[in-house]
Amino acid sequence: MSxxxxxxxxxxxxxxxxxxxxxxxxHLKRFRWSVRQFKDEIYAGSIxxxxxxxxxxxxxxxxxxxxxxxxxxxxxxxxxxxxxxxxVKESRVFKG
Numbered sequence: 001m002s003x004x005x006x007x008x009x010x011x012x013x014x015x016x017x018x019x020x021x022x023x024x025x026x027h028l029k030r031f032r033w034s035v036r037q038f039k040d041e042i043y044a045g046s047i048x049x050x051x052x053x054x055x056x057x058x059x060x061x062x063x064x065x066x067x068x069x070x071x072x073x074x075x076x077x078x079x080x081x082x083x084x085x086x087x088v089k090e091s092r093v094f095k096g
Contacts, residue, residue: 009047010038010065017083021052024081025061031078039069 012033014021024031033050035042046065052058074082
């Protein structure tokens with residue numbers, strides 16, 4: 001999709017066994033989100049919905065992508081919400 005057409009909408013999924021999305025949303029105004037697919041189609045201004053997987057899951061938040069995906073380290077304030085830390089040097093994109 002071209003950046004000159006309609007704003008894309010994305011659904012980012014959180015696994016509660018890896019990341020505590022509910023608590024992160026209570027305590028953080030912005031955080032980074034790992035993306036593995038469609039990196040060339042996600043850009044600042046895109047709309048994102050955050051989905052929590054599992055039996056207690058569902059759509060928990062709506063936000064806006066604040067930057068192009070980039071390789072970045074995890075932010076210190078995000079670390080308490082990592083139930084099972086993963087590879088923090090993959091593509092990330094700010095969520096607001």
